[in-house]
Amino acid sequence: MKKYDVIVIGAGNGGLVAAATAAKRGLSTLLLERHNLPGGAATSFTRGRFEFEPSLHELANYGTPEMPGSVRQLFDWLGLHVKFHEAPGAYRVIKSGPDGFDAVMPTGQEAFINKLEELVPGSRESVTKFFDLGMESLMAFAEFQAKPNNIDWHAIGEKYPHFIHYAKRPYKEVLDELNVPQKAQDIMMAYWCYIGVPGDDFEFAYMGMMLVAYVVMGAYVPTTRSHEISTAILQTLLDNHGDAWFNTEVNRIVVENGKAVGVQIGNETIYGREIIADVIPTTVYGKMMRASDVPERGLKLANARTLGTSGFLVYLGLNKSPEELGIKDYSVFISKTADSSEQFSATKERNKQNDFTIMNCLNLADPGCSPAGTSVLYATKLYFGSSWDDVQPENYAKVKDEIAQQVIDQYESATGVKIRDAVEEIEIATPETFARYLRSPEGEIYGYYGHPWDQMLARTMAINEDDQQMPHLHFCGGSGFLMDGYSSAYQSGFVTANMVAEQLAKQEVTK
Amino acid sequence: MSDLTLQQDLQGLKSLKNERNAAIDAASTRPLPKTFPVNELASKLHPESQFLKIKQVIKHSADERSFVLEPDTEKGTQHLAYFRAGQYISFRLKIGNSYVTRPYAIRSAPADALKDQYIITIKRVKNGFVTSFIFDNWAVGTPVEASAPAGNLYFEPLRDQKNIVGLAGGSGITPFYSLASAIADGTEHVKLTILYGSRQHDHILLAPEFSKILSKTNDVKLINVLSDDDIDGFEHGFITAELIQKYAPKTPYSIFICGPEAMYEFMDKEVKKLNLPAGRIRHELSGNYGSPYHETDYPADSRDKVYQLTVKTRDHEQIISAQSNESILVAMERAGITAPSLCRSGECGVCRSRLISGKVFSPEIIDGRRVADSEYGYIHTCASFPISDVSIEVPVHDLADQFG
Structure with a gap:
């Protein structure tokens, strides 16, 4: 059997882009995936006359042809032809508890600031300052994220001094320092859930950049769910003479003299000059390598980290249109508390305290996503997988139905929109579902939790050391340097493949 | 901002990396867990295979039998997967040269699964390929292999009426x-x-x-x-x-x-x-779709033809023949190709394969494909009938011995 330049394990967002990038750069590439579909969580599933989006809420950093974000640039480079729809407005956030509020936030910096001033008089000045800082972060990011292995921090600092100044400080602390009023902060906190780090812990550079990116560049969804993106990226791999084998489990990464040399599938070893794993290191070092082969730094890093959160989603196909039901928002965040630390803490246990829920109505972004006269809603909650450790097979259905019922009740009561009697199809995904399809430990969907020493900045600064844990073995995906999320995983796949291509080019020169 | 501030800020940023290194240095070198409780739950609810043994055969009539199944612990199935009433398991059978699947509803109660028992009841189909094999071969002690429980015909309180x-x-x-x-x-x-x-x-x-x-x-x-x-x-x-x-x-x-x-x-x-x-x-539909000829949009000139079907799996290629009134899956099964399948009604997507060239007819009633799959040339082999010579790429069957 032939030897590949690059073997990619796992066809999640990171692995797909890594494989397509390597192939497009002329490297012979083999992509191996255990499931029979590409994409990991970036897929779709059908129930009756509905095709559901399993996981994507809003693709960030896409932008317009005139002002393309990093993801659009990447997709253009890969030659994808996926039609995207822009989500209308930024988000609505409903605090349903005491001192509650209901804020419908638009996209566009000016509109967003105006709306906040209307809701929280006196917030304009501080929020304008926030946008200046967030925008600086966004520009700094745009500059270094494509080549994070070779950053001149001093040059970045001279160009973007505020970015460096505020970078590692917690988001909430910076908002306090800017004198952003509490209620405005509450409204500006909602996106913590996309990375799973609460505002007290979340470094300003990333969270500030993320909010500004969504507000300024908007958010996008593909026409036929994430499966379309995954299929299109796979097509780029095939068009560039790459191979993709599905239903194929890698049992072991083959290590010789401390170096990764190939993978074992079935009874056969397939050799590759470089191996890229779109698999969380905990799984690679725990299950896919002989204990004696595991590099010490990699093992210690995995032990030092905390697995990220998993998710709980309720997918609803409704037999009425959004107009008939009175649904007006694409994305609604609902909770009794607006305190992201409280919201985060509640994800550690499976009880009613964990009431932070995001409800999306896909039709508002893409009216053609379901048949005429119907609509698609999906609710998302975060849970640490460990909060499901006690669930047994015989009570599993009951447990998930109970939480789904709470989600429906909560949405109806917060918005006044009645959906219960319009349910034509329902499916529920839990940490078990993610463990089943993604095979991630405890069903995590967010890689590793972002301890302050393990967020985007720290991971970026350590990118070369992390990449050198074992010669010829590399990682990408949701546990990568940009943390979890679609855009982050795509970018990490791109960066890893480029780093690998550079190393292969050096080997050629040495020969 | 002054140069001094910048120097301080850069130092501050670099301290993050030191913190990270300190966290790594302080961490344990104990081996990482191989599995986790939620992953264990997933493998209990959705095992890749269930190795079963026939515990009892109940003859209701000449053509109707129930088979009581228990786990085949020697082969590695310790307990049967729990299920929701109405779900099926898909049996994986080697009949002669053919590897085939057949979904059968579990007719016993979910509570019985907790006592490690499933019962399925089968009606012998006249001249039926699979049911005849089962009636002739399944006896007490026969080992059989099946999928995890699957299918959506179960009571869902948030969707269905009381x-x-x-x-x-x-x-x-x-x-x-x-x-x-x-x-x-x-x-x-x-x-x-x-x-x-x-x-x-x-x-x-x-x-x-x-x-x-x-x-x-x-x-x-x-x-x-x-x-x-x-x-x-x-x-x-x-x-x-x-x-x-x-x-x-x-x-x-x-x-x-x-x-x-x-x-x-x-x-x-x-x-x-x-x-x-x-x-x-x-x-x-439980795998009961027959010939596509009666569909109003079936292209009449494809009727009663035999086409050439090229099947690529990894770096192996095989050319076989395929009848127009049988699904591509059945053509592969006849030819002894081990191809993935489960529901046999176009719904579950386990048989999803890539159409490299040629045309197939996918009856609307069983065309459960994702929209992007139709656009990018993927088919469900169990729900696709050849209407020209066809070339496809089929993923290896996940559970077959991958390299013989």
């Missing part, structure tokens, strides 16, 4: 038997009225077993509908809209349909007359 009207034909009664058992033992909380269509009185499956369930609960009702026999105490004719209305509760209800394709097509027209809201009618 009254279910089950419309069953032939061996399509089996998922309702499981649901009825689950109602009787308190696992499911729903009322069930079954209209069960058979041709003749002696074709009624599991009649004595049903009587036992009916004696235990008032929440299950069974009405036998005989098309050929006219006997007192039985409805005569077909399951029509009028008949459903006669027996359905006055409160809102959901309809579940399970039976052969011909019955399904007839029922489809009848239930439409009831004008139920979308979502109140659920069905499962």
